[in-house]
Amino acid sequence: MNYIVFDLEWNQSPSGKVISNENGALPFEIIEIGAVKLDEELNKISSFDRLIRPEVYLKLHKAIEKMLPITMRDLQKGKSFTEAVYDFLQWCGEDVIFCTWGDMDLFQLQRNMNYFGVENRFPLPFLYLDLQSIFSETYLDGSKNAGLNEAVEILKVPRRNTFHRAIYDADYTAEIAKRMDRKLLENNFSIDTYKVPQKSSEEFRIRNSYIEQYVTKAFDSKEKATGYRELRSARCFICDRQMDRKIRWFCDNGKNYYAAFKCEKHGFITGKFRVKKSDDGKFFALRTMTRTDRSGYMAVQDKKEKERERINQKLESER
Numbered sequence: 491m492n493y494i495v496f497d498l499e500w501n502q503s504p505s506g507k508v509i510s511n512e513n514g515a516l517p518f519e520i521i522e523i524g525a526v527k528l529d530e531e532l533n534k535i536s537s538f539d540r541l542i543r544p545e546v547y548l549k550l551h552k553a554i555e556k557m558l559p560i561t562m563r564d565l566q567k568g569k570s571f572t573e574a575v576y577d578f579l580q581w582c583g584e585d586v587i588f589c590t591w592g593d594m595d596l597f598q599l600q601r602n603m604n605y606f607g608v609e610n611r612f613p614l615p616f617l618y619l620d621l622q623s624i625f626s627e628t629y630l631d632g633s634k635n636a637g638l639n640e641a642v643e644i645l646k647v648p649r650r651n652t653f654h655r656a657i658y659d660a661d662y663t664a665e666i667a668k669r670m671d672r673k674l675l676e677n678n679f680s681i682d683t684y685k686v687p688q689k690s691s692e693e694f695r696i697r698n699s700y701i702e703q704y705v706t707k708a709f710d711s712k713e714k715a716t717g718y719r720e721l722r723s724a725r726c727f728i729c730d731r732q733m734d735r736k737i738r739w740f741c742d743n744g745k746n747y748y749a750a751f752k753c754e755k756h757g758f759i760t761g762k763f764r765v766k767k768s769d770d771g772k773f774f775a776l777r778t779m780t781r782t783d784r785s786g787y788m789a790v791q792d793k794k795e796k797e798r799e800r801i802n803q804k805l806e807s808e809r
């Protein structure tokens with residue numbers, strides 16, 4: 491098994507008008523793929539870098555032009571996306587774990603593959619390591635996401651190169667991975683949700699002893715996803731017993747749903763879910779159940795109180 495630490499740079503429409511074809515819309519066009527391959531011991535084995543010749547947005551967006559140390563002239567000497575991505579996938583090889591800084595890169599990679607008609611053979615469920623999320627949880631309090639330069643600073647990674655070249659950012663991200671506790675890399679998988687289950691039998695759950703993530707099948711409407719029975723079930727993810735519903739599912743300002751339960755054997759378990767729209771226009775939910783203690787339960791209780799106050803204030807002002 492190897493780790494593929496990768497990073498992308500992308501361009502976006504200079505005019506703001508997003509271009510579509512029969513495979514969907516392409517708000518962000520990838521212009522560089524950079525990656526570092528690490529072995530199981532996190533030693534660097536090789537690296538990969540391709541500049542990509544744009545085919546959709548032929549001018550760089552102003553903000554991107556300012557940020558990137560690359561010009562359109564450099565990109566014009568690059569390969570086509572299709573060629574670059576086939577090279578990349580071949581270079582990755584089999585039995586790899588993808589690692590990225592944030593949750594955008596795998597998603598944008600697959601969206602570009604779809605747009606350019608490259609077959610998506612990634613597995614379902616597609617697990618990966620979001621090093622930004624792991625870093626932010628471990629070294630900050632998890633409430634905000636650390637920038638790559640911030641993490642480089644905190645972990646004292648030598649600054650050899652500029653940021654915002656995919657190959658250099660991938661290299662920095664790999665250096666960060668090397669400095670992290672190995673246990674963190676074994677227990678903190680994220681689920682990529684570019685491809686979502688289409689039927690119940692494809693739904694999946696990943697869990698360890700204190701957390702379970704569950705991705706539902708896709709529905710035609712948001713309401714159908716939100717009301718899905720299985721999503722609201724009160725079974726303990728550890729022992730499958732029916733739990734006590736301490737706080738019923740409630741919605742926090744239209745986005746996240748929360749609930750709290752108590753299993754007679756495993757104590758307090760809190761739940762959180764969010765309905766998301768998939769790239770093909772359907773709706774699915776991503777739910778996390780967490781084994782916690784009284785303070786975790788109280789935190790949900792507080793959220794519910796705040797939500798109740800918000801609704802009361804709203805009613806008050808409308809009166």
Ligand SMILES: [Zn+2]
Pocket residue numbers: 726727728729730731753754755756
């Ligand atoms: Zn239980």
